[in-house]
Amino acid sequence: MRLYQKNWRKIFFFLIIVVFARVSAQNPEEYNKIYTKTYIDISQKDFPRALKIADSLFSISETPRFKVRSLMLSASLLQQSGDIKKAIGYAVTAQQISNESDDLIWKAKISGFLATQYRQLKLFEQSKKYIDETIEATKKIKDQKIIDQTMGFIMQEKAYYELEMKDYTKSISYVLEAQRYFDLNGQTNPFIFANNNQLLGLNYYYLKEYDKALGYYDIALKNLGQMPDNFMKALVINGIARIFIAKKDVGQAKKRLDEAKRLAEESSYLSLKSEIYETSQEYYSLIKDIDKLQETKVKQDSIIDKIETNSSSFISASVSKLIKNNDDIKKETEKKNIAIWIALLLIISGIVYFFLYRRKQKDNFNKFKQFMENQIKTQDLNFEIPPNNIDNELHHETNYDNRSEGSEQNTMMTPATEKKILLKLEKFEQSKLFTRSTVSLPYLASYCNTNTKYLSYVVNTYKKKDFKNYINELRIKYIIDKLKNDPQYHKYKISTLAEEVGFSSQSKFAAAFRKITELSPSQFIEHLKKSSNFQAK
Template sequence: MNIADSLYSASEEPYFKAKSLMLSAALLQEAGEVKQAVEYAVKAGEICKNSNDRVQSAEIYGFLATQFRRLKLYSQSTSYIQKTSEKAGQIEDTKVRSRIFGLIAQENANYEIDQKHYKKAILLIEKSQVYFREKNTNQALFLASNERLLGDCFYYLAEYDKALSHYTLASGLLEKFQDNFLKGFIYSGISAVYIKKKEIKKAKTYIGFAQKIADKTQYLDLKKQIYKTSQEYYALEKNFEKFSQLKIKEDALTEVIAEKKNFFINNEQTSLINENEKLQNNNIILILASVCILLILSAMLFFYYKRNHSEKSGNLPREVILSNKILANTKISENSKTLSPQVELKILKKLETFENSIMFTQKNISLSSLSIYCCTNVKYLSIVINSHKQKDFNNYINELRIKYLVNKIRKEPQYLKYKIVSLAEFVGFSTQSKFIEAFKKEMSVTPSAFIKSIKEQQLTDRIHT
């Protein structure tokens, strides 16, 4: 922490200041100092606003999303995930963009694990793995992190052989890395599987590996996890003295972690209550002022309409009055659909940037969220999509998703190995049936038939070669 603070003081450029703050935030998070970790990350985020560094901003928002999710403050976490997605969609470097989207999918998977939706989490992790398989810095670390999560999911689903397979793969990916907290979680997971399989000797070996790492780190969540797994081991071995000692340690650590989290949550709630009180007071004043203005305007309009109506209706036939009303409504309707060329061009440029990103693969993309991205309203955006793309919003998004996936399948062979449900999840479809329907609409064949044709073509090409 002292070194990180010194780096911040010595840094002049915003990028390095934010970087040093995030180093401090990561250290504080490991030590369970949630409040300070969030404060450092928020400060780093404010610095990034001035530097306009999208990559760094996305990483900071992602870190904050994780912290709020761990605190079970899911609305705040979702808000930061949305911010991360927006920044990631604007990153030009495809490899960096893939890494950020991989982390977003991983964070969403962690949320589903929190909710005990393990099968949903597995699909999200598989989607994350596709992003991480793009050659990135520390690729093995990211892939190992996901393999560990897959191990956790299959463990909770009581599919212990699959869990062990993923934990072992994660361990292999980290073989060249020094001991770290991720290795600790993996060893603890392997030990937990062997305990369920009643293979005591193997369980003891991996408990030892995990404990060795836990003794060197201040990562409180890792220590807690290992205390818990060790208790299961000693219960199996019927060593109740050791079991009791570890139970006391786990309870004490749980209390420390809970105290730190509750302190932060209580501060957050107090802050929100104060803000709400201010907003309510301001709203009462605004409402009273609005009511007064509306009453005055209503009175003025009433007298104006009454005078005009009495003058015009006396001189004009009823049919003419009705005709004028219809014409007036038609003009209003036409005007509502008319956009200035400047506004239209601005929206089209934003859509072009959007189409070159992979934001359309996000499940929560909507006409409303896209209109915010395009700096316009829902009505104008809908008009531009209908007139320039010749389709409604849903079909427009589906077309982008299918074209993107088809391009991936044709160029990158690994996509041929994925199940249809995983491909659907990868490009943002909520169900497999909707994905198949959209794919068939765009390509005139089902995804399975398309993949089969690509495989056959590849086989033919190899034979000719």
């Protein structure tokens, strides 16, 4: 019957907690009361019950923020009990929820918590990474009071890190910086101030400034005031005991140590127990109680083994997995970012290419237009050469006498011979003989009834080019004329056009075409088509 009553009381009490939590969890003020009482008071006296309350808070939470807070309450409790693996697991789950809801405040808090866990595991690189994440999240928060509060916690974490590194002066500077931020925030939570003063006391203890350390510990006890017994109070009293041990004040040391032991025995906080056992060994060493010293050492070793087992298990089984997951997420994010940048570059490249292409097209069309205008204006560019007759001979004679200054007169050639060669060339230009692939300087000299020397002289002097370029120009002008006047030629391949006018290869034809028109054959045909369509309209 008594057992039934005992079990019923437990069930009834749990139901009350759940119902109270359901009503209160959605109200920030009421939720904070449950959270604080569970974390500071209940966890000290009944750890399993505290965990159940935290789980209940999560099950009835209706918003991401309350879910995250309940998960972080569980994580904090599990961290105290030494179950690092579960503590970080809860924190990572909370982090995922906060990421989905884009809750910057809790992003910062969770990153700070993870920084602490990895620091305690001596994984300082991971710890620094989470501190950096906390700072980055804090930069995006708009509420200055929350920024100040978060920065205060960051400074506290940095102080703990420097304490681990045995740089006590630097640790003190971070504690004071944390206090400055809390003052800016208007912080009134006595637990936070007690934590700061406990940290200052511990640093000054290690610096052997015992009176200063004792002063800060006394302030910490005043901060805690009428709060229920908790692990912070135990740490403060333990710190005072260590100072009296250092001062060899056995009476005061025993009084404080006994009180700290009582609080530690009630707690599931493994690190706290280890600290108390460490101080106990210092005390028993002072009073030379070897048996008690050995007994306490065994107890501490047992606690340390448990902490290290949990830590080692986590490091070997979980950290590598978490780091891999984080790396995978990072790589996936990097891939997405790379894909986005590639897409942007392609778009930008496409736009640039489009404008450059349009500009090139415009330039090409201007070149085409200029060429066509010059062809109309300049006889040299017009393939329609007037027939050779007597009426034009005077015209030719006039032109022949207007040779450019500086052209060296071939004294072996008479003006009559020059005229005859020029008339023959005119006849040659009106023919299609230049389209033959076999045409050569000797062939044309034979056609003009002269020798190659005279012919070269006349071509160079009057046509202002060498034989090869002279023939190429005739061929290109001929094919342009065909393209202009016969649309059928637009359908021919470039190689066919090249073959028709006697070029041995398409590349030579294209090079000669570009030299004369500044356009490739295909570009010229494209603009010619556009021009023809425009005129047709």
